[in-house]
Amino acid sequence: MCVCALVVEDEESLQEIVHDALKEGGFDLTTVASGQEAVAMIESGVVKYSALVTDVNLKGPMKGWEIARLVRQIDPAFPIVYMTGAAADDWASQGVPNSILLKKPFAPAQLVTAVSQLLNTG
Amino acid sequence: MCVCALVVEDEESLQEIVHDALKEGGFDLTTVASGQEAVAMIESGVVKYSALVTDVNLKGPMKGWEIARLVRQIDPAFPIVYMTGAAADDWASQGVPNSILLKKPFAPAQLVTAVSQLLNTG
Amino acid sequence: MCVCALVVEDEESLQEIVHDALKEGGFDLTTVASGQEAVAMIESGVVKYSALVTDVNLKGPMKGWEIARLVRQIDPAFPIVYMTGAAADDWASQGVPNSILLKKPFAPAQLVTAVSQLLNTG
Amino acid sequence: MCVCALVVEDEESLQEIVHDALKEGGFDLTTVASGQEAVAMIESGVVKYSALVTDVNLKGPMKGWEIARLVRQIDPAFPIVYMTGAAADDWASQGVPNSILLKKPFAPAQLVTAVSQLLNTG
Amino acid sequence: MCVCALVVEDEESLQEIVHDALKEGGFDLTTVASGQEAVAMIESGVVKYSALVTDVNLKGPMKGWEIARLVRQIDPAFPIVYMTGAAADDWASQGVPNSILLKKPFAPAQLVTAVSQLLNTG
Amino acid sequence: MCVCALVVEDEESLQEIVHDALKEGGFDLTTVASGQEAVAMIESGVVKYSALVTDVNLKGPMKGWEIARLVRQIDPAFPIVYMTGAAADDWASQGVPNSILLKKPFAPAQLVTAVSQLLNTG
Numbered sequence: 001m002c003v004c005a006l007v008v009e010d011e012e013s014l015q016e017i018v019h020d021a022l023k024e025g026g027f028d029l030t031t032v033a034s035g036q037e038a039v040a041m042i043e044s045g046v047v048k049y050s051a052l053v054t055d056v057n058l059k060g061p062m063k064g065w066e067i068a069r070l071v072r073q074i075d076p077a078f079p080i081v082y083m084t085g086a087a088a089d090d091w092a093s094q095g096v097p098n099s100i101l102l103k104k105p106f107a108p109a110q111l112v113t114a115v116s117q118l119l120n121t122g
Numbered sequence: 123m124c125v126c127a128l129v130v131e132d133e134e135s136l137q138e139i140v141h142d143a144l145k146e147g148g149f150d151l152t153t154v155a156s157g158q159e160a161v162a163m164i165e166s167g168v169v170k171y172s173a174l175v176t177d178v179n180l181k182g183p184m185k186g187w188e189i190a191r192l193v194r195q196i197d198p199a200f201p202i203v204y205m206t207g208a209a210a211d212d213w214a215s216q217g218v219p220n221s222i223l224l225k226k227p228f229a230p231a232q233l234v235t236a237v238s239q240l241l242n243t244g
Numbered sequence: 245m246c247v248c249a250l251v252v253e254d255e256e257s258l259q260e261i262v263h264d265a266l267k268e269g270g271f272d273l274t275t276v277a278s279g280q281e282a283v284a285m286i287e288s289g290v291v292k293y294s295a296l297v298t299d300v301n302l303k304g305p306m307k308g309w310e311i312a313r314l315v316r317q318i319d320p321a322f323p324i325v326y327m328t329g330a331a332a333d334d335w336a337s338q339g340v341p342n343s344i345l346l347k348k349p350f351a352p353a354q355l356v357t358a359v360s361q362l363l364n365t366g
Numbered sequence: 367m368c369v370c371a372l373v374v375e376d377e378e379s380l381q382e383i384v385h386d387a388l389k390e391g392g393f394d395l396t397t398v399a400s401g402q403e404a405v406a407m408i409e410s411g412v413v414k415y416s417a418l419v420t421d422v423n424l425k426g427p428m429k430g431w432e433i434a435r436l437v438r439q440i441d442p443a444f445p446i447v448y449m450t451g452a453a454a455d456d457w458a459s460q461g462v463p464n465s466i467l468l469k470k471p472f473a474p475a476q477l478v479t480a481v482s483q484l485l486n487t488g
Numbered sequence: 489m490c491v492c493a494l495v496v497e498d499e500e501s502l503q504e505i506v507h508d509a510l511k512e513g514g515f516d517l518t519t520v521a522s523g524q525e526a527v528a529m530i531e532s533g534v535v536k537y538s539a540l541v542t543d544v545n546l547k548g549p550m551k552g553w554e555i556a557r558l559v560r561q562i563d564p565a566f567p568i569v570y571m572t573g574a575a576a577d578d579w580a581s582q583g584v585p586n587s588i589l590l591k592k593p594f595a596p597a598q599l600v601t602a603v604s605q606l607l608n609t610g
Numbered sequence: 611m612c613v614c615a616l617v618v619e620d621e622e623s624l625q626e627i628v629h630d631a632l633k634e635g636g637f638d639l640t641t642v643a644s645g646q647e648a649v650a651m652i653e654s655g656v657v658k659y660s661a662l663v664t665d666v667n668l669k670g671p672m673k674g675w676e677i678a679r680l681v682r683q684i685d686p687a688f689p690i691v692y693m694t695g696a697a698a699d700d701w702a703s704q705g706v707p708n709s710i711l712l713k714k715p716f717a718p719a720q721l722v723t724a725v726s727q728l729l730n731t732g
Contacts (some may be wrong), residue, residue, distance in 0.1 A: 606715075
C-alpha cells in the first residue's frame with residue numbers, strides 16, 4: 001500500500017528533482033511525459049493515485065492546465081500541483097480551484113509541503 | 123464613486139433576484155445577458171467593475187466558465203462568483219482559483235456575503 | 245424551492261431573533277425545540293435542509309454538541325452553526341470540524357454571515 | 367447586552383454610512399473621532415467592545431495603524447477592520463495579522479461581513 | 489528544551505513509522521499505547537507536550553476521538569492529528585475543530601507537515 | 611537559479627540550526643546579523659530573495675518587527691517568518707498580515723514548512 005503521486009514532466013532534469021523530492025518525503029510516484037499518458041493511467045485505475053504533480057508547458061499537445069481539468073472531471077476532489085516558470089501568471093485564469101502552483105525554481109521542500117497540504121484533511 | 127458588480131444573467135426572474143440582493147447590500151450593478159457583452163464592458167474600462175457575478179449556463183455561446191477565464195486574463199485578481207444549478211459539480215474542473223460557487227437555489231444573503239468576502243482584503 | 249435552515253432553540257425570545265435574522269437574509273427555516281425533533285426531521289428527508297443552527301444548552305436531554313454529531317453522521321458535509329453563551333469554551337473539545345460558533349449575544353448579521361459562509365463553495 | 371463596535375472616524379459623511387451599515391446588521395456602536403479617545407474607551411472597560419472599525423488617515427496624530435497596534439496590545443485577539451482609500455497598499459506593511467482592510471469606496475454589506483467574519487469563531 | 493509530540497499508537501509497526509518521521513522532522517516524541525496514559529501524561533505536566541498525534545482505533549477502551557476531546561478540555565488550543573484507515577469518514581462527526589486527519593496509508597512528510605502547520609501561528 | 615531566503619539572526623547557535631534546516635529543505639540562504647544589512651541586501655537587488663526569516667530580538671537597534679515592515683514596504687507580498695521566544699505574544703500587535711511566527715523552541719521542519727507554505731501559491 002502506498003501514497004502514490006502521478007507526475008507529468010518531460011524534461012529529464014526536472015523529472016529527477018521531482019522524483020528525489022517526493023521519495024525523500026516518503027511518497028511513491030509514477031512519472032509520465034505527456035497528458036495523454038497521465039489521463040490514461042488515472043482512468044485505468046490499476047494504481048490508485050493520490051495526487052497529480054504536473055508541469056504546465058509540455059512538448060505534447062496537452063498543457064498542464066488541461067490535464068488537471070480532465071483529472072478533476074474524473075475525481076472532483078483530486079489534489080493538483082502545477083509547476084511552471086513562464087506560465088505562473090496564467091494560474092488565476094487557467095488553474096482549477098484548490099490547486100497549488102509552484103513557481104520555478106522551487107525548493108524540494110515546497111513540493112513535498114504542497115502535496116502534503118492538499119492530502120491532509122483539516 | 124461606487125462598488126459596481128458586473129452581472130451576467132439571461133433569465134429575467136434571476137436578474138431581478140440578483141439585482142435586489144446586491145442593491146440591498148449596497149452594491150451597484152450592471153446586468154448583461156451574454157459573455158461577449160461582459161468581456162466588452164470590462165475591456166472598455168468605462169466603468170471600473172469590482173466583481174463578476176455570472177450564471178454558468180447561458181443561452182449564448184459562452185458559458186460562465188469561459189467568461190471568468192477571460193476576465194481573469196485581463197485582471198488575475200478579479201473576484202468571481204458563479205451561480206448554477208445543474209453545473210455545480212463542474213466547478214472543481216472548470217472554475218478558476220479563489221472563486222465562489224453559489225448552488226441554486228440560494229438565499230440573497232449568500233450572494234452578498236460571497237461578493238463581500240472576495241472584495242475584503244484580509 | 246428554497247434554502248431551508250433547521251433551527252433548534254427552546255427559548256422563545258431567541259427563536260424570534262433567529263427567525264427574523266434568517267428571514268431577512270432570505271433563508272427559510274423550520275424551528276424545533278429539541279434534538280430528537282431535529283434529527284427526526286433530517287432523517288425523514290421530507291424537507292431538504294441546507295444547514296443546522298442549534299443552541300448548545302437545551303432543556304431536553306440532547307445538547308447541541310450531540311445533535312451536530314448525529315447530523316454529521318447522516319451527512320458529513322452538513323453546515324453547522326452553534327449558538328451559546330456559557331458553553332463557548334467547550335467548542336474546541338465538543339464542536340465538529342468546519343463548524344462556526346456564535347457567542348451570545350450576537351448580532352443578526354453574524355448568524356446570516358455564518359450560514360452563508362458555510363453554504364458557499366469556494 | 368449587545369455586540370458593540372468601536373468606530374474611529376472623523377469625517378461626518380463616513381460616520382453616517384458606517385453607523386447605518388452596522389445598525390442595519392444589528393450591531394451597536396460608539397463613534398469617536400480620534401485614536402486617543404478610542405484607546406481610552408477600550409482601556410476604561412466601561413463598555414465591552416467586540417470589534418474596532420477604524421479609518422486609517424485621521425486628522426489627529428494617531429493613524430489607524432497605530433490605534434490597531436495599541437488595541438491589540440491590550441487584547442491580542444481583538445477584531446480589527448481598517449477603512450482606507452489612499453493607504454490601502456500600506457496594509458501589507460502596517461496592518462496587524464488577521465485584520466481586514468476595506469478599500470474605499472466600499473458597500474455597506476462589506477463592512478457588516480468583515481465584522482461578522484472576524485467575530486465568528488470557526 | 490524541545491518540541492515534543494505525544495503519540496498514541498498501539499501497533500508496533502506504526503509506532504516506528506511515526507517515530508522515524510517525527511524524528512526526521514526534528515521533533516521529540518513520547519509514544520504511549522492507550523488514551524489513559526496519554527491523558528495522564530498531559531495532566532501531569534512533567535513534560536510540556538506541544539501536539540497530540542493519535543491513532544483512532546486503539547485496543548483500549550478509549551478511541552482517538554475521545555482522547556482528543558479530553559486533551560482539548562485541558563487545553564482548548566492543543567494541536568491534534570488523527571491517523572486512521574477505516575474511520576476516516578467519521579472525522580466530520582467525531583473530530584474536534586481545527587484538527588487534521590491523516591488517512592492511512594500516509595507518507596511520513598504528511599505527518600511532519602500536519603504537525604508543523606498546526607504549531608505554526610499565522 | 612535558486613530559491614534564496616534572507617535570514618536575520620545574531621546568535622551563532624541559532625544561525626546554524628536555521629542554516630541546516632533550510633539547506634535540508636533545499637533552500638539557499640544568506641545570513642546577516644542585523645536589520646540594516648537585511649534591508650540593504652533586499653534593496654540592492656543583487657540577489658533576488660524569496661523570503662525573510664528573522665529573529666525578533668536582535669542586538670542591533672532594529673527588531674524583527676521593524677525589519678519586516680521595511681521589507682513589506684519594498685515588496686507588499688514578501689513572505690515573512692518571525693522566530694521568537696519571549697516576544698511571541700507581541701505578534702498580534704507587531705506582526706505584519708499573512709506572516710508566520712515560530713515560537714522557540716521549534717523543530718527544523720516547522721521552519722521549512724512555514725517558508726514553503728508562504729511561497730506556494732494556492
